[in-house]
Amino acid sequence: xxxxxxxxxxxxxxxxxxxxxxxxxxxxxxxxxxxxxxxxxxxxxxxxxxxxxxxxxxxxxxxxxxxxxxxxxxxxxxxxxxxxxxxxxxxxxxxxxxxxxxxxxxxxxxxxxxxxxxxxxxxxxxxxxxxxxxxxxxxxxxxxxxxxxxxxxxxxxxxxx
Amino acid sequence: xxxxxxxxxxxxxxxxxxxxxxxxxxxxxxxxxxxxxxxxxxxxxxxxxxxxxxxxxxxxxxxxxxxxxxxxxxxxxxxxxxxxxxxxxxxxxxxxxxxxxxxxxxxxxxxxxxxxxxxxxxxxxxxxxxxxxxxxxxxxxxxxxxxxxxxxxxxxxxxxx
Numbered sequence: 001x002x003x004x005x006x007x008x009x010x011x012x013x014x015x016x017x018x019x020x021x022x023x024x025x026x027x028x029x030x031x032x033x034x035x036x037x038x039x040x041x042x043x044x045x046x047x048x049x050x051x052x053x054x055x056x057x058x059x060x061x062x063x064x065x066x067x068x069x070x071x072x073x074x075x076x077x078x079x080x081x082x083x084x085x086x087x088x089x090x091x092x093x094x095x096x097x098x099x100x101x102x103x104x105x106x107x108x109x110x111x112x113x114x115x116x117x118x119x120x121x122x123x124x125x126x127x128x129x130x131x132x133x134x135x136x137x138x139x140x141x142x143x144x145x146x147x148x149x150x151x152x153x154x155x156x157x158x159x160x161x
Numbered sequence: 162x163x164x165x166x167x168x169x170x171x172x173x174x175x176x177x178x179x180x181x182x183x184x185x186x187x188x189x190x191x192x193x194x195x196x197x198x199x200x201x202x203x204x205x206x207x208x209x210x211x212x213x214x215x216x217x218x219x220x221x222x223x224x225x226x227x228x229x230x231x232x233x234x235x236x237x238x239x240x241x242x243x244x245x246x247x248x249x250x251x252x253x254x255x256x257x258x259x260x261x262x263x264x265x266x267x268x269x270x271x272x273x274x275x276x277x278x279x280x281x282x283x284x285x286x287x288x289x290x291x292x293x294x295x296x297x298x299x300x301x302x303x304x305x306x307x308x309x310x311x312x313x314x315x316x317x318x319x320x321x322x
Binding site (some may be wrong): 009013014017018020021022023024025026027029031045048071121122124125126127128132134137138139140141142143144147149151 | 170171174175177178179181182183184185186187188189190192206209232233282283285286287288289290291292293295297298299300301302303304305306307308309310311312
């Protein structure tokens with residue numbers, strides 16, 4: 001009898017990699033969330049939404065594209081846009097009746113991202129890039145690209161944060 | 162003026178790796194959660210707690226150690242143990258008054274993990290190991306190990322799932 005939740009079909013090497021990865025996908029979001037909430041009062045997803053808008057030429061994106069580049073469902077994104085709207089950072093509008101809904105970063109929203117980014121980036125650097133070699137950074141890009149494709153993520157040069 | 166939430170201090174290569182990683186830590190937990198809920202009616206964290214107990218010699222662990230190996234806070238773990246207790250899968254007890262609280266997997270809990278594991282493992286294989294080379298699996302173990310250490314994860318051979 002094998003008292004093991006990972007019998008067969010995953011070998012020892014994969015098992016060790018899996019335990020590492022499952023810890024990272026649990027601990028890293030929590031650590032990033034914690035820094036952002038503590039220092040800037042925003043969630044990781046709220047920050048990603050605003051950062052994605054900031055990187056657009058006119059700080060504007062259709063809601064469905066914004067959901068896609070932030071890896072969120074349209075309903076999650078819509079909820080967060082409403083919340084960011086109440087804080088005066090994002091404005092939701094349609095060009096004309098019947099056109100797709102857009103979200104635009106306001107000037108105050110732009111200022112909020114710019115103020116928030118340095119602390120977030122410092123945490124990303126401390127937890128990820130300071131501890132990896134250049135070769136590992138390359139491997140990480142390739143590995144996460146393959147996993148994200150398998151999950152069915154949208155990909156391409158329009159990805160933001 | 163640089164309309165960019167990632168100015169300086171993160172180079173282009175790190176930036177691409179970061180966009181990949183932040184998508185993975187968003188999408189992978191959601192995908193795993195979805196399979197587990199849909200096919201077995203348990204959360205990823207509930208599964209990890211029960212799998213961790215299953216791998217112990219007597220299916221028993223102190224709550225604080227169980228929290229550590231599952232990357233959860235003691236309060237989150239305690240809450241989940243209560244919920245699993247209501248479903249008859251885990252029993253919480255103390256050896257004697259004043260002793261540390263333990264959690265033990267019941268026979269029904271053991272059966273639940275054994276029934277749940279194959280579908281979960283198939284999803285892990287599909288989304289991760291089927292798309293990575295052996296070399297990338299090795300790199301993934303090393304990379305996640307370094308990130309987890311930077312975050313301050315407990316580590317060691319007692320890690321479970």
